[in-house]
Amino acid sequence: MAGVVVKARFRRRRIVRVVAANLFRYLFQGAARNWFRNMGSTAPALGSMSLLLLMSGLIGLSGFALYNLEQVEAAQASLLHVYVREGVASADVNALWDRLASDPRVASVNYTTKAQALTRAQHIPGLPQLADASESNPFPASLDVQVKNIDDIASIDSMVRNNVAVDPSYPTSYDRGAYQRIQAVLFGVAVAGFAFLSLLGFVAVTVTVNSIRAAIHSRRDEVTIMQLVGAPRWMVRGPFVVEGAITGGLAGAAAGLVTFGLAVAGIAAGAGTFTRFAPGVTVTVAVLAALIVFATGLGLGSGSSLVSIRRHLES
Amino acid sequence: MRSIVEFIGVTRAYGSRLALDDVHLALEPGELTFLVGPSGAGKTTLLKLINREIRPTHGEVWVDGIAAHTLKASRVAELRRRVGVVFQDFKLLPRLTAMENVALALQVGDLRVSDDEASERALDALDAVGLGDRGRAFPHQLSGGQQQRVAVARAVVAQPPLLIADEPTGNLDIDTSWEMMDLFGDIAAFGTAVLIATHNVEIVRCLQRRVLTLVQGRLVRDQPAGQTGRLAWLASS
Numbered sequence: 001m002a003g004v005v006v007k008a009r010f011r012r013r014r015i016v017r018v019v020a021a022n023l024f025r026y027l028f029q030g031a032a033r034n035w036f037r038n039m040g041s042t043a044p045a046l047g048s049m050s051l052l053l054l055m056s057g058l059i060g061l062s063g064f065a066l067y068n069l070e071q072v073e074a075a076q077a078s079l080l081h082v083y084v085r086e087g088v089a090s091a092d093v094n095a096l097w098d099r100l101a102s103d104p105r106v107a108s109v110n111y112t113t114k115a116q117a118l119t120r121a122q123h124i125p126g127l128p129q130l131a132d133a134s135e136s137n138p139f140p141a142s143l144d145v146q147v148k149n150i151d152d153i154a155s156i157d158s159m160v161r162n163n164v165a166v167d168p169s170y171p172t173s174y175d176r177g178a179y180q181r182i183q184a185v186l187f188g189v190a191v192a193g194f195a196f197l198s199l200l201g202f203v204a205v206t207v208t209v210n211s212i213r214a215a216i217h218s219r220r221d222e223v224t225i226m227q228l229v230g231a232p233r234w235m236v237r238g239p240f241v242v243e244g245a246i247t248g249g250l251a252g253a254a255a256g257l258v259t260f261g262l263a264v265a266g267i268a269a270g271a272g273t274f275t276r277f278a279p280g281v282t283v284t285v286a287v288l289a290a291l292i293v294f295a296t297g298l299g300l301g302s303g304s305s306l307v308s309i310r311r312h313l314e315s
Numbered sequence: 316m317r318s319i320v321e322f323i324g325v326t327r328a329y330g331s332r333l334a335l336d337d338v339h340l341a342l343e344p345g346e347l348t349f350l351v352g353p354s355g356a357g358k359t360t361l362l363k364l365i366n367r368e369i370r371p372t373h374g375e376v377w378v379d380g381i382a383a384h385t386l387k388a389s390r391v392a393e394l395r396r397r398v399g400v401v402f403q404d405f406k407l408l409p410r411l412t413a414m415e416n417v418a419l420a421l422q423v424g425d426l427r428v429s430d431d432e433a434s435e436r437a438l439d440a441l442d443a444v445g446l447g448d449r450g451r452a453f454p455h456q457l458s459g460g461q462q463q464r465v466a467v468a469r470a471v472v473a474q475p476p477l478l479i480a481d482e483p484t485g486n487l488d489i490d491t492s493w494e495m496m497d498l499f500g501d502i503a504a505f506g507t508a509v510l511i512a513t514h515n516v517e518i519v520r521c522l523q524r525r526v527l528t529l530v531q532g533r534l535v536r537d538q539p540a541g542q543t544g545r546l547a548w549l550a551s552s
Contacts, residue, residue, distance in 0.1 A: 018429040022422055225406050228366070229469065230396035231423035233389060 026235055031242035038215050042247050045211035045304075049251035049297060052204035057259030057293040059193045064285065065278035066186055072279055073182045080145040080153055080174045082160050083167040092165040093143070100145055105156060107146040114141045140167055208304040212244055216312045223312070233313075240309040241302045248301015255297065256290035263289065317380065319344055319477045319508040320365055325374035325384075327360050327532075334360040336532040337374070342510060344476060346540075347503035349519045350512040352529035358512040361529065362479050365510070366398050367391050379476050396424040399470030399478040399507075403485035405462040407454040413465045414450035417441060420469045440468035444498060460491035464498070471502055478502060480511045484518070496522060 035042065082100075084093055093111075101109045112120070117139035145160075147153045153174055161171040216223065226236050263286035266278065318341035327335040335357045342348055350358050363369045364376050367383045376383040379397045386394060407416050417437035421428050428436075441450050444464040446457075454462050463483060470478055480499070484492035496518055503509045513519065519526055528536040 015427050019426045021430070022426040022428075026423070221406065222408060225408055226423065227392075228395060228400050228406065229420040229423055230392045230473075232392040235423055 027238045027242055031239040031246065034215075034219070034239065035243045035246045038218070038243075041211055041214055041218070042243075045208040046247055046251050048204045048207040049248060049300060050254045052200050053252055053255030053293050053297050053300075054258050055200055056197060056296065057255055057289050058262065059197055060292070061259065061263055061278075061281060061286070061289050063190070063193065064289075065281050066189060068280035069278075070182060070186055074150070075146070077175060078147045078150040078153060080147060080157060080172055082143040082145060082172050083170055084141045084143065084165060085167045086140070088165045092163075096160065096163050096165045097143055100143065100156075100160065103156070105148055105152040107148045109146075110144045112142045112144055114139060117142065140170070205300070205304060208244075208247070208301065209308050212240065212247075212305050212308040213312065215243070216240060216309055220312075236313070237306065237309045241305045244305025244308075245298050245302040248297040248299065248304075249294065250297075251301070252294035252297020256293040259293055260286045260290035318342060318377070319379055320510070321375075321377040322361075322364075323375040323377075325364065325371045325376055327357075327364060327369065328372045333532045335364070335371075335529075338529075338532075338534045340527060340534060340537065342477070342508045344508050345503055345506045346525060347499060347509045347522075348511070348525040348527060349522075350510060350527050350529065351514070351516070351519055354514075355531075356529040357532040358529055359481055360532075362481050362510070362512055365477070365479055366400060367394050392424075396473060397475050397477060399473070399475045401463070401466050401470050401478065401480035401483045403482040405454070405459075405466045405486075407462055407465055407469075409454050412451050412453055413441060413446060413457065413468075414438060416454070416465055417469045417472050420472055424473055436472055437468070440472040441465070443471075443501075444468045445494075458491075459486050460488075460494065463487060463491075463495060467495070467498055467502075471507065474507075476507060478507050478509045480509070480513075482513060483511060484513065484515050489517075492518060 082096070097109055097111065100106050114137050118137050121139050145156065147156060157172050157174065160166055166172070223236060263281060264283060267281065267283065267286070320340070320342040322338045322340045325335055325338045326333060338357075338361070350361065352358055360369070364371055364383065365378055367376075367378075367386055371384050374384065378394055381394050381397070383394060407413075408419070411419065414434060414437045417440050418430075418433035421433045421436060438447060438450055441447050441464075444467050446461060446464050446468070449457060449461060449465075452461075454465070457465065463486070467483075470480075478499070483499075484495055487495060492515060499509050499511060500522075523541050525540045526536070526538045527534060528538070
């Protein structure tokens, strides 16, 4: 009788399972165990990374808000309010509107009635009291001219201020200087933020690298033994990189949560005020900032570990 | 028959000092060889060259067909899986049991080895060195001799063609040292080339195996098995 060849069933699947289990054990399980064992020596790195990431998150959010604020201010600074004379014929107003709308330097022209001007003023600090003090509506109707280039605003202003439809006592208003002042302040804040973040980053990376280097040094025998029994390089380095990722991930999660919490608390508490001082910072933006902080923590932790273990193995 | 280890004109310098100077040698499968010489003669350097912990300054080092002298760092692990290593200080991982220490050598070399298979083979290896009943013991629960046996089991569990030992009896009493030598003899009898660097003249004289004598980095004598007379390094020191 001919022999029967019995093939092992699912051999490949079994090998894949065994390899995955071994990979998990040597890379992740071992790293987690070592991380808990060395928690004391990792604490300084965890603290400094958390602080760095929290500062990064808050500075990032502030930068985002300042960028949006600059955009808002730029749009407002290039907005020329042309105040309409009381009792002027609508044909004169329409003629001025058409003249401005056809000007290639002008992006758009909108008409604001007296009632709309009053409503707008009631949202600006200080002006509601002024509105309440007067029995009639003190705010004039206006043509709001959005100028494409802020440098053209002065010439458009001089073109319209003597027009028959324009209020001769208070013809126009715009504040180009405010925009330039904001730009100067923003530049200063950006430079200071970058310098502060760089310093904090340097300190955090140095502390992290040194604490991980200390952990590697305390386990140098283990590293040597792993190398001598023929462990491939990734198996020697991998657990340290995972340990660094755990440290960075925890720091990132903590900092991300605090960043998210502070942003949401600001949004909830400040409402209108917060929106004016930090435009664009919404709950979605806060979630994104928290995720970016977490990912940065993971990258910083694993990257620092990789640098440390590579230096150790090369020395 | 291809040699397991071959040194061709190997020189290794540390700065201006020559640790090994123009060494030629070959080790064959199943051969137990002693490497002797005074301190600083270059014994450890020679072992490190075999295990590719260092590279030669000149010459060629071949280990089981692998050119260790040109081997890239990324491929060193491949060579080390073909070389079992035993140290004077055992170098066992203190947090692992004897069985786990032995199984580690199997699984880091081949991730396809399952836990069951690794445990089974580790226990077989421990059994072969007389420690079949101490698999669950941690290194600190074992005597020096027992720890060295675990180290030997770890070195041979993957059945490498070569075993190198650097002063393996340095921390052991004389009776345990003789037991270790019997163990190395058994391993060689199964076809593994065994190279032992030692200061233990008594053992070298009695066993009458091949002896390589290094003095000041030079291989001054290569005495075949059974012809070990007065040891050259003793005469020169």
